[in-house]
Amino acid sequence: MPPMIDPSLFDQIKSKIEEDTTVRKELEQIVDELHQHVSFTQGLLSKIHSTPRSKYATLLPQVEEGIKSQVATVGKLSAFASQYPYYKYNHKWTRPLQDSLSTCLLFTWLSTHTLLTPLQLATYYSVPLNLTAQDDAFHITTEEYLLALVSIIDDLSRLAMNSVTLGDTALAVEISAFIRDLHAGFQVLNLKNDILRKRVDSIKYAVKKVEDVVYDLSLRGLIPAAGAENEKKGE
Numbered sequence: 027m028p029p030m031i032d033p034s035l036f037d038q039i040k041s042k043i044e045e046d047t048t049v050r051k052e053l054e055q056i057v058d059e060l061h062q063h064v065s066f067t068q069g070l071l072s073k074i075h076s077t078p079r080s081k082y083a084t085l086l087p088q089v090e091e092g093i094k095s096q097v098a099t100v101g102k103l104s105a106f107a108s109q110y111p112y113y114k115y116n117h118k119w120t121r122p123l124q125d126s127l128s129t130c131l132l133f134t135w136l137s138t139h140t141l142l143t144p145l146q147l148a149t150y151y152s153v154p155l156n157l158t159a160q161d162d163a164f165h166i167t168t169e170e171y172l173l174a175l176v177s178i179i180d181d182l183s184r185l186a187m188n189s190v191t192l193g194d195t196a197l198a199v200e201i202s203a204f205i206r207d208l209h210a211g212f213q214v215l216n217l218k219n220d221i222l223r224k225r226v227d228s229i230k231y232a233v234k235k236v237e238d239v240v241y242d243l244s245l246r247g248l249i250p251a252a253g254a255e256n257e258k259k260g261e
Contacts, residue, residue, distance in 0.1 A: 049110055049115070050115070050118070052106060053103075053106065053107065053115055053118050053119070054118065056099065056102055056103045056106060056119075057103065057118055057119050057122055059099050059102075060096060060099045060100065060103060060119070060122050060123070060126060061122045061125075063092060063095040063096045063099055063126075064096060064122055064125045064126050064129060066092050066095075067089060067092030067093055067095075067096060067126075067129045068125070068129060070085065070088050070089045070092055071089055071129060071132060071133070071181070073085055074136065074185055075184060075185060075188040076188065076192075078192050078193075078194065079189075079194055079197060082136065082137075086133065086136060086137055089129070089133050090133065092129070093126075093129055093130050093133055096126045096129070096130075097150070097151055097152070100123065100126065100151050100153065101151075101152060101153075103119060103164065104152075104153045104163075104164040105164075107119070107164040108162070108163040108164045110162070111162050112157075112161075112162040112163065112164065112165070113162075120170060123166070123170055124170050124173045124174050124177070125174075125177070127147060127151075127166070127170060127171060127174035128174035128175075128177035128178050128181075130142070130147060130150065130151075131147070131174055131175065131178050132178045132181055132182070135178065135182075135204070139200065139204075141204075141208075144156075144166070144168055144171040147166065147171060148165075148166045151166065153165055153166055154166070155167075155168075156168055169219050169222055172212075172215075172222055172226075173221075173222055173225060175208060176222075176225045176226060176228075176229060179205050179208060179209075179229055179232055179233075180232060182201045182204065182205055182236075183201070183205065183232035183233075183235060183236050185197070185201060186198040186201040186202060186236045186239060186240075187235075187236075187239060189201070190239060190243065195240075195243050195248050195249045196249070198236065198239060198240055198243070198249075199240055199249055201236060202233075202236045202237055202239075202240045205229075205232065205233050205236060206233050206237065208229070209229050209230060209233045212226050212229060
């Protein structure tokens, strides 16, 4: 009587489990490296809240070096992860990747007052953007980009408050206009991702808080009245 179970069945399963364990450990090491670079860069960026803009020229090059380290690690992650099914493992890196993207977006805005598009950001990281479900290669998704945008709105809202303390009311006005425009852009999106939708809902509070500060400054004659009036109209 032939065996009811193929004797090699559990050997095959064991082999698959061991392979999966090896992949996960390697991914965890790379993601941990990315997290360390992100934490370092975030630490540098946190200094903007107590640093006058006149001294950004010293701070921002250090931030840029931190971002370059992140990009190198993301390249390593992309090369390794692209060998395996994307949706099986992407939960391991999506949050630190979002954090990395947000540092790059914030750095760029602080340096040039421009916002990188999803494609520009993916190009900077040298990875694809929004691949199809049939392509398992590592990539940046639109959702990750949008979540990174929400994060920089939170950071800029805080910076607006601290810039007033540092006497830089002009920066508060610039931030107010920028995050208000971002909020308006989010309003035209039909978001299906529950996490993203909830995060986006919180933006209005950050925008309103900064607008109120700017308007209060105008009432006290600390910024040009025309600029403050434009802020109030944007509510």
